[in-house]
Amino acid sequence: MSIPSAVPVRLYVNGDRYDVSVEPRRTLADALREDCGLTGTHLGCEHGVCGACTVLVDGQPMRSCLMFAVQAEGSSVRTVEGLAIDDTTLHPVQQAFWEHHGLQCGFCTPGFLTLAAGYLEEHPDAGEAELRDVLSSNLCRCTGYQNIVKATLAAQQAMNGDPDGDTDGDTDTDADVGGEPA
């Protein structure tokens, strides 16, 4: 058996350019994790069911385990590492997951975060039933999902600038940490 030769691929991930050389059979998930060093994207099943590996490819949620890296040539990819605005401010979806206990072990979380962030950015007015449908595309084994729904709804309010929303984009280092969420 001969090893398939590597080909050059240019990826734009979270605004950075990565020129990598990958075998054609290399998945986008493996390229992100190993060639770009972005291990926040997790592999939970490698057959497209669990959604832990969800990333945004040109704004669309995609299973990065079901895509080859070469298929992302020239595309703009956003991973969980690219969600937060900076080192002190979480993305509203991340903030809401924190405040609503939307994660336990945190392994499926990057997939849910990218899925929710991507969908809410494209569909700011999505109703609860619609969001439940979207969120049902990923698996979580720890939370029983209800806090994931709560967090996503709260994030939607925050992203839409609703002053009554639970989530206000507080930094993750201030005194709010010890407080009781509303």
Place this chain on the structure above:
Amino acid sequence: MIGARALRIEDPVLLRGNGRFAADTVRAGELHMRVVRSPVARGRIVTVDVSRALLLDGVVAAWTHDDIAELPAIGFRLTPRDDLLPYRQPVLARNEVRYVGEPVAVVFARSAYLAEDAADLVELDIEPLSAHLDSDADPVPWVDAEQATWAAGLGRDLPAQDSEATEFTTEYGDVERAFAKAVAAGGPGTHRIVEMDARVGRHSGVPMECRGLCAVYDEAEQLLVVDGAAKVPFWNREAVAAMCGLPPHRVLVRETHVGGGFGPRGELYPEDVLVAVAAMRLRKPIKWIEDRQEHLTTTNHSRDQHHRMRALVRVEDGWIEALDATFALDQGAYVRTHGATVASLTASMLPGPYVIPHFRVVARVRLTNKTPAGTYRSPGRYEGTFARERLVDKIADELGLGRAEVRRTNFIRADQMPYERPIQAMGTHLVHDSGDYALLLDKVSETFDFAGIRAEVERRRAGGEVVGFGFGFFVEKSGIGPVEGARVTVDVAGQVTLTCGASSVGQGVDTVLAQVVAEQLDIGHDSIRVVRGRTDQFEYGRGAFATRLAVMAGSAAANAAENLAQKAKRVAAHQLKVSVEELELRGGSVVVVGRPEEALALGEIAGLLEPIGAGRLKEEPGLSTDGWFRTDHMTYPYGLHAALVRVDRGTGQLHIERFIVGYDVGRALNPTLVEGQIAGGVAQGIGGAVYEEFRYADDGTPTCTTFMDYLVPTLHEIPDVEMLVTEDAPSPINPLGVKGAGEGGTTAVAAAIASAVDDALRIPDAIRSVPIRPAHLRRLLA
């Protein structure tokens, strides 16, 4: 701080994707391990030829059993009965394969892709033998004398063994006499015999992160470093050290982030041994990451029990005078690290919340050609609670009594607590430490208006819907000892660090332990750093299992922080020239009561305790103290699960419309996290009750090897769980009064749903096995 809905300190790292899970450890020059697995359920190994794999460029090594023949079978961590020893699993299959997925050979290559290519080139010549799959059938010959002698490793010859690894009886009272007496008293008079036959299917924890391990022998440090451990890193260090011929202190085992535990993850498996041994032999970093198909066919399965029960009940009120039970547990092909734990827990916890003066259960652990089984969240209780609560429902139905009424009749009363049942559980005397079962039943019925729900069910049934309501009651156990320790340290900058032997499987243990320390030192829990799961940072740790850490590590952390407060006060008293009694901890400083301007911050006290100063103060150097907590007994939380279900007449689909949990945890250290544990536990319980099952074809081929066939529930299948968490029965046997919250979300889910489905179908005793499949419901509706 204790009892606050404090935000988790673990989360910011995880939310940003900065966690380090098993696969995230990357080392230059690492080799990737791939396991070649048996494609047949049972067969005789003729040859295993790795030569073609070795020819592939980039492949460094390939081993079969002959290459690791000196390694013993994998040992027991818990409940190590001698009669189970001949059934232990070799690291690589030896002469015979016994389940699909059993490791037969292993290859090491420069990339994971290449390792898979190489594994495909390993040629297996295995002569298939007929598989044994029915644990209800009479035992069959299982291992020959040579294999039994080798696997047991006792240094003496053993005879061949059959497929019943062990049979044991747990009992108190006199069951025979109780039944005989009732018969002698004249048959259908005061007492009646009610029987139950109940099964729980084969399913398991299936965490979202598969297993994985990365090991390297650090030549500079002369140390074997193993990353990616989980659950029981300290026990695994001892085991790995023994396997590799190193003293324990030359092995460093670290848990990184762990993507869910639930029982299966973190036990010592054949692959873990192979990774460590390869790091020693090949002197390269070795990485092994399990894929999902491997996970579903090789990581511990669980449940799969068949119960048969016979109860002697008083006709008048449903009082259970005696319970005579047997069950068979389908262990799969080997007995792994858990030994007889699941069977033993099933037996001890079977009576649950009821008095039952005469009790006997015969447990049978039987081998089959399936993936080996171990513990899974609420092991033995999920199964036993299902069987027992189905029986209690049947008793109520047969005697025409209310289901709640029969339970009240049989409950251990609050004034009987602490209540000793004269049997053992996990090697401890079974003493229900505290509880008021009737009170919880009353509270939950009232809070969620059970009467109103029943009325609504009747109204909807009149409208033609197939709806029903049911519940189950259970007792859990938590906080197994014997010991856990913790160290609180403050540096000169005032940073507080808690170091301990606890482990995290994602449950939020860092946050809870930080809250306990924060309470004592009157500081924010988010300012505390928690170090755990590293065998070089603390000497002892029993691990994250059996819902033990809030009780054990929590109490140890409380004791350590209390000791730290006393030491800080002694130093401050000397420095401020006051007595210790005049001092208190406030906001991370020791202050003079009533004179807050006279204070020393903990960081300043740490400065005073640098070695020379400490000598003058006649104190040990450093502001650091240890605390330990020891116990001989477990705590026993208890709860009630209730379900409102609807069955679709056409398709037989089961909809769980409402799921209610009442649970008494003694004291909720963080109610948000307690509720999170319950909600997650319910989801897993629903999986086992309705969706998840490892099924096998007639030849032993597993048919549920992907998430297309093994159905982990999604958001659509899980209702928002309604909860009442109570603190009516604090544990009297630990300083926090806490009982564990980790498993009570799962325990009675199958029991409650089955009870509700019976009610929906209006067929008493209709559901005697889970998972409940639509086809079965359609047949019952026809």
